[in-house]
Amino acid sequence: MPPLLIAIDGTAGAGKGTLARALARRYHLAHLDTGCLYRALGLAVLNQNLDPTDEQSVVDLARSLLSTLDLKNPALREEAVGVAASHVAAIPEVRALLFAFQRNFAQHPPEGMQGCVMDGRDIGRVVMPEALCKIYVTASPEVRATRRCKELHEKGIYSIYDDILKDIRERDERDQTRKVSPLIPAEDAFVLDTSQMTIEDVIHKACAYIDAKWVAPEKTRRAEGK
Numbered sequence: 001m002p003p004l005l006i007a008i009d010g011t012a013g014a015g016k017g018t019l020a021r022a023l024a025r026r027y028h029l030a031h032l033d034t035g036c037l038y039r040a041l042g043l044a045v046l047n048q049n050l051d052p053t054d055e056q057s058v059v060d061l062a063r064s065l066l067s068t069l070d071l072k073n074p075a076l077r078e079e080a081v082g083v084a085a086s087h088v089a090a091i092p093e094v095r096a097l098l099f100a101f102q103r104n105f106a107q108h109p110p111e112g113m114q115g116c117v118m119d120g121r122d123i124g125r126v127v128m129p130e131a132l133c134k135i136y137v138t139a140s141p142e143v144r145a146t147r148r149c150k151e152l153h154e155k156g157i158y159s160i161y162d163d164i165l166k167d168i169r170e171r172d173e174r175d176q177t178r179k180v181s182p183l184i185p186a187e188d189a190f191v192l193d194t195s196q197m198t199i200e201d202v203i204h205k206a207c208a209y210i211d212a213k214w215v216a217p218e219k220t221r222r223a224e225g226k
């Protein structure tokens with residue numbers, strides 16, 4: 001049985017991360033949030049007072065930091081880091097460096113797991129085009145901005161809806177129009193617009209799609225009477 005690979009792509013704040021974590025738990029798969037790779041580099045760029053659009057300095061930094069990027073730093077979730085990430089992500093050499101890391105993860109899922117869930121922007125079309133399951137998650141910018149403000153409010157962080165909405169729109173524009181690996185749904189992706197859905201609905205629909213495509217090893221063994 002080949003490993004189960006699930007690619008999740010979509011716009012910023014559409015719920016990719018929550019869905020990816022839920023699917024990884026349910027199907028016992030490794031999970032890689034690829035946005036963290038770009039965010040970790042964006043954070044390092046900001047910490048060193050570099051300009052995220054200065055290609056040469058960002059690429060030099062990426063080369064020197066690649067094996068030591070801290071993917072667990074809570075500062076990765078900050079708005080400014082997301083914006084810096086979307087700038088560094090438009091640099092072709094940065095994408096090439098991070099591509100190798102992501103391919104390796106897909107081919108050798110850690111801890112002997114039977115596959116992986118990866119979420120990002122170019123997973124179904126570029127990083128894991130061979131993935132059996134491809135899901136594209138989106139929601140209207142207004143819904144995403146409202147969810148983000150609520151999330152920040154719950155963390156006690158003050159935010160202005162109009163500023164968050166503006167950031168989301170600009171980030172979508174950069175992600176969708178960049179020359180290399182723009183955010184476009186894979187032709188064979190299952191598209192989920194989560195604007196009017198609860199997270200439970202989203203997980204339910206995604207699982208129905210995956211279950212219809214993937215025959216789990218246990219089901220095969222049972223069917224074969226082993």
Ligand code: C5P
Pocket residue numbers: 012013034035036038039082085086087089090119120121122123171175
């Ligand atoms: O998903 P998240 O918001 O954490 O991603 C931060 C930024 O990293 C995105 O806006 C996008 O520009 C970039 N990214 C990317 N390709 C990926 C994952 C993230 O370009 N596979």
